Amino acid sequence: xxxxxxxxxxxxxxxxxxxxxxxxxxxxxxxxxxxxxxxxxxxxxxxxxxxxxxxxxxxxxxxxxxxxxxxxxxxxxxxxxxxxxxxxxxxxxxxxxxxxxxxxxxxxxxxxxxxxxxxxxxxxxxxxxxxxxxxxxxxxxxxxxxxxxxxxxxxxxxxxxxxxxxxxxxxxxxxxxxxxxxxxxxxxxxxxxxxxxxxxxxxxxxxxxxxxxxxxxxxxxxxxxxxxxxxxxxxxxxxxxxx
Ligand SMILES: [Zn+2]
Numbered sequence: 246x247x248x249x250x251x252x253x254x255x256x257x258x259x260x261x262x263x264x265x266x267x268x269x270x271x272x273x274x275x276x277x278x279x280x281x282x283x284x285x286x287x288x289x290x291x292x293x294x295x296x297x298x299x300x301x302x303x304x305x306x307x308x309x310x311x312x313x314x315x316x317x318x319x320x321x322x323x324x325x326x327x328x329x330x331x332x333x334x335x336x337x338x339x340x341x342x343x344x345x346x347x348x349x350x351x352x353x354x355x356x357x358x359x360x361x362x363x364x365x366x367x368x369x370x371x372x373x374x375x376x377x378x379x380x381x382x383x384x385x386x387x388x389x390x391x392x393x394x395x396x397x398x399x400x401x402x403x404x405x406x407x408x409x410x411x412x413x414x415x416x417x418x419x420x421x422x423x424x425x426x427x428x429x430x431x432x433x434x435x436x437x438x439x440x441x442x443x444x445x446x447x448x449x450x451x452x453x454x455x456x457x458x459x460x461x462x463x464x465x466x467x468x469x470x471x472x473x474x475x476x477x478x479x480x481x482x483x484x485x486x487x488x
Pocket of ligand 1: 475
């Protein structure tokens with residue numbers, strides 16, 4: 246990039262550079278906000294799924310238990326029915342058959358009653374699991390709500406700070422000589438804050454390239470000069486060209 250034929254105030258470029266660095270930092274703070282919340286949102290979603298799953302498992306266990314209880318009731322009724330038939334047995338053999346049926350049913354009912362006990366214990370366990378899932382979800386949601394309000398506050402502060410810095414920028418840009426504005430705008434668009442660079446010692450503060458003495462001389466005379474290597478608009482500071 247060739248040197249434009251105008252002069253420039255180093256302090257204006259220095260101010261602009263500081264403003265652009267500040268804007269970069271504020272934009273990054275603002276952009277970080279949603280990313281900080283993303284992990285929490287995903288965790289809550291997966292805890293919600295776990296809670297739903299636990300609710301469904303508990304529901305199925307209760308249905309299974311109800312159905313066994315119903316089955317037991319029916320079978321107990323059947324035992325009563327057969328017991329009532331004992332007196333009407335037409336023969337000794339029929340009487341014996343009823344007796345055997347009753348014994349078999351009572352044994353089956355005992356097994357079923359044990360199963361129901363187990364099913365009820367399982368329901369207790371699943372109920373406890375569901376309470377844990379619900380408590381985890383609540384804890385995580387509360388934590389997230391807290392983080393959300395912290396992040397919102399940080400983003401709001403950074404946004405109003407950015408509005409203020411943008412006003413500062415507009416004021417500082419008014420100080421640019423008219424014939425430097427196009428180059429400046431183009432560099433800021435393409436390189437952001439790296440479109441401006443202090444001279445550090447005898448080198449470019451952006452890319453580190455060392456300048457020839459005549460470049461430094463012209464810089465000291467407030468010429469508008471872009472770094473021949475990275476293209477950044479150069480400005481002198483107290484740290485430039487030490488003896
Ligand atoms: Zn450079």
